[in-house]
Structures are given as structure tokens and as C-alpha cells.
Amino acid sequence: MSDNKASTTLPLAGLKVLECGVFQQAPAATALLADFGADVVKVEGPGSPDPGRGILPPSLTGDASPYFESLNRNKRSISLDLKKPAGRETLLQLVKDCDVFVQNLRHGVMQELDLTYQALKAVNPRIIYASGNGYGSKGPHASWAAMDLLGQARAGTMMAQGSPDMEPMAGIGGMADQIGAVYLAFGIMVALRHRDATGEGQEVEGSLLGTQLAMQTFNVSVTLFSGGVAPRRSRAQASPFWNVFKCGDGRWISIAGAQSERWWELMFRTLERPDILNDSRLRAFLRDPDAARELVGLMDAIFLGRSQEEWVNLLGGAGLPVAPVQDYGQVAEDPQVIANGYLESFTASNGRTYRTVGPGIQLTATPGSVRTGAPEWGQHTEEVLLEHGLTWDQIGALAEGGVIGQSN
Structure with a gap:
């Protein structure tokens, strides 16, 4: 106009x-x-x-x-x-x-x-x-x-x-x-x-x-309902299925599988890691903070093996919830x-x-x-x-x- x-x-x-x-x-x-x-x-x-x-x-x-x-x-x-x-x-x-x-x-x-x-x-x-x-x-x-x-x-x-x-x-x-x-x-x-x-x-x-x-x-209601304040958490303490990971090219990806049990098999079949897929202790990471930290470390090592673009295409193409972590310059060309x-x-x-x-x-x-x-x-x-x-x-x-x- x-x-x-x-x-x-x-x-x-x-x-x-x-x-x-x-x-x-x-x-x-x-x-x-x-x-x-x-x-x-x-x-x-x-x-x-x-x-x-x-x-x-x-x-x-x-x-x-x-x-x-x-x-x-x-x-x-x-x-x-x-x-x-x-x-x-x-x-x-x-x-x-x-x-x-x-x-x-x-x-x-x-x-x-x-x-x-x-x-x-x-x-x-x-x-x-x-x-x-x-x-x-x-x-x-x-x-x-x-x-x-x-x-x-x-x-x-x-x-x-x-x-x-x-x-x-x-x-x-x-x-x-x-x-x-x-x-x-x-x-x-x-x-x-x-x-x-x-x-x-x-x-x-x-x-x-x-x-x-x-x-x-939602976040404030957690405190109102429970009477306690949820602590801040580091990456290692957070869920491996609700986290960010650095890739081999220095860029990052974000994974947001809130229902981790739903995504477990698809994730580790796609990553070709049957050892993790069949590890019942790691699979119970929601109840075991030590297992969660260990799994984050294992996934950190895995994602260093390829570039951001490769991981986004592989995981997204398989139907997993993934997105590239981008700056505004990358967003403008998305x-x-x-x-x-x-x-x-x-x-x-x-x-x-x-x-x-x-x-x-x-x-x-x-x-x-x-x-x-x-x-x-x-x-x-x-x-x-x-x-x-x-x-x-x-x-x-x-x-x-x-x-x-x-x-x-």
C-alpha cells in the first residue's frame, strides 16, 4: 500500500x-x-x-x-x-x-x-x-x-x-x-x-x-503446588531427551523428546547404538540422576561425529523431535x-x-x-x-x- x-x-x-x-x-x-x-x-x-x-x-x-x-x-x-x-x-x-x-x-x-x-x-x-x-x-x-x-x-x-x-x-x-x-x-x-x-x-x-x-x-505453578522452588539444572543434570548437543562443526542441535520412553527405541536405532538401546539402567534415567548424566555424556560424544546439518537431516528425517540451534543470521535464511x-x-x-x-x-x-x-x-x-x-x-x-x- x-x-x-x-x-x-x-x-x-x-x-x-x-x-x-x-x-x-x-x-x-x-x-x-x-x-x-x-x-x-x-x-x-x-x-x-x-x-x-x-x-x-x-x-x-x-x-x-x-x-x-x-x-x-x-x-x-x-x-x-x-x-x-x-x-x-x-x-x-x-x-x-x-x-x-x-x-x-x-x-x-x-x-x-x-x-x-x-x-x-x-x-x-x-x-x-x-x-x-x-x-x-x-x-x-x-x-x-x-x-x-x-x-x-x-x-x-x-x-x-x-x-x-x-x-x-x-x-x-x-x-x-x-x-x-x-x-x-x-x-x-x-x-x-x-x-x-x-x-x-x-x-x-x-x-x-x-x-x-x-x-x-506452568513453571510458577510447580512452586505454588509443591511449596518448593525447582533448582536450576546444568546440561548434564537435565534430561538427555530435553537438551542441546554440540556437533562436529561447532554448531548445536536441540532435542525435545518430552515423552522419552516414546522416543527411546527410535533414537538409538537411528543412532545405531544397540548397546545404549538395550541398557535398562540407562533407559531408567528419569529415576536415576547418575544414569542421566552418563547418558548425556554418551550422547555428547555421539553428536560430535557429524555436522549440525547432517544430524538435523538424519534425526528429523527419522521422525525424531530435533531442531538446529541458530543465530539470527541463520534464522533469516531458514x-x-x-x-x-x-x-x-x-x-x-x-x-x-x-x-x-x-x-x-x-x-x-x-x-x-x-x-x-x-x-x-x-x-x-x-x-x-x-x-x-x-x-x-x-x-x-x-x-x-x-x-x-x-x-x-
Whole structure:
């Protein structure tokens, strides 16, 4: 498509979303909505654009930020100073004709601006008001600063990964934010479904802490059910059928045979190791930690005998659950990634073409897509204000008063 207006064939076409988002949690949530056709308008201050615009170095082929582009594709941007009365009134005018308002600003900012759910509900009772935050809106630490890494730390994620001798292990940067964004987008869709049935708007809240816990439901429930905390385990202590193994070319494979008894015979017939296949002591490794460690050692030696590609083809071809352990460069060339269209190309505002990750889910009749890159700061200010009934004279007055800014 040539512009940011979504095709009417997309499932969320006609859904109007205002975003006062920074960094990742809220912007990623609205990007998911935009991928499927929602008209997302990003609100940025004339002197305070989303700081995410400056995150991560430029790409190798140009000056576009992979961070900001990937989180703000398919959106429009307006520059509006919400600290000024005219800016606040202008936002409320936009809210009157809006379906969803999304924000993840610092705790207390929306109260200071008098742009809480109650304030927006007064002008649009059907509004869905979605907030992303760090630790929830209640409790003694609701106002504490929070970022992605802190969400991972507080929710136990760091201590659930790695081996016993390792320091706390953080997941990839943005993991808590991205998971929080998916849950926030899901909450918005649930609230919209309720509004379809009842006509009622409501608040939606997703915190980094809460969504990290939700992501680990099974793992956390083990502790809640048993009263004990499962220890971190090294590779040698883990199941040989749920592990990673180094291959002869220095690359790794992952085996995920959760039902090890189901895979035992097929595994060691394929590996041509009848000695292991018929060893009842090793076969009982789930009940014998020493046998598990010994079996991991034996399999370590076996997998050093061939390359990653050879092992993946041999084991996968035999029907065993195996996958190559890949870095992002290898992922970008993975035939499964390419065949399923998981990566898409788009043209950024600088005119260059880049690749990024698509929506993540695929609909057969109305698939989402990355149609445009991220907007320039304030790029669509006049366009959006005109759509919402402001005149050129009113827009000029806002510009003279410093309420709106012009794109760089």
C-alpha cells in the first residue's frame, strides 16, 4: 500500500487507536493492532518524541533504527503538547472519535495531565483505555520505575534459566516488554468484544510483572503446588531427551523428546547404538540422576561425529523431535522462515528497503502485514487534525502557540 491507511480487507480496518507510548511495551501492542488494519495514531510531544527513536545503532544499510521501525510500523504520528491546555483539549477532541487509547507513560503522568480513564470516558463512554506499566497499579511499588530487565528480574525469569553455577540470566532484550505487549493487545481485543456486546468501554491493564508471571504459568505453578522452588539444572543434570548437543562443526542441535520412553527405541536405532538401546539402567534415567548424566555424556560424544546439518537431516528425517540451534543470521535464511513468510520487506521513510519480522500469526482470509515503516516525528499532524474536524485556522493557532510541532 502507498500510505498508512489500512485496506478495508484487513480485520481491524476502521478501528481507531490513539497511542501515547514510549519505548516498547505500548508501541509493540499497537503495532500488532496496526498490522491487522487498525489506524494507529502515535502522539508525541513537540519537544519530547518517543525516546525509542534513538534506541539501537543505525542499520548497516542506512540510518533507520531497527528498534523504532519494528515497533512503530504501519502507524501515523502527530506532534501534540499535552502539557498545554490546548493540547489536552485537542487530544480529547480526537478521543471523541476514537475506539482505543493506549499509554505506558511513567506512573502518575496521566493523572498530572488529567487524562485518566475517567477523563476520557467523560467525552467517550465507549473508549477502551489500555495501560502498560511495570508492577501493576496497586501495591507499595506501583510507582517505582520499571523497564524490561526489571520485569524479568522481579518475576523470577532470570532465576529460572541457566545452570546452578551461573549468575542470574536475563533473556533477550525486550522479552518482558514484548510479552507484555502481546498480552496488552489481547486484553484490548477482549475489551472490544465486550463493547461489541454491551456498548460499554473499560480499562485494560497489563504490567511487566504480571505478564511475565503469566508467560511462566506452568513453571510458577510447580512452586505454588509443591511449596518448593525447582533448582536450576546444568546440561548434564537435565534430561538427555530435553537438551542441546554440540556437533562436529561447532554448531548445536536441540532435542525435545518430552515423552522419552516414546522416543527411546527410535533414537538409538537411528543412532545405531544397540548397546545404549538395550541398557535398562540407562533407559531408567528419569529415576536415576547418575544414569542421566552418563547418558548425556554418551550422547555428547555421539553428536560430535557429524555436522549440525547432517544430524538435523538424519534425526528429523527419522521422525525424531530435533531442531538446529541458530543465530539470527541463520534464522533469516531458514527455509521454513522464508516459506511461511515470517519476515517481510518494507520501505522506511528514508526510502530504503529493509526486512523485519511480520505479525507472528497468519490469517488465511485477512492476513496482517507490514505495509509501511515507522512515521517520522509529527509527520501526520495536520492530516489527522483535519480528519477530526479542525480547520486550518485552528491548526495554525495551535502551531503558533507551540502546541503542535512540525516534522524534522
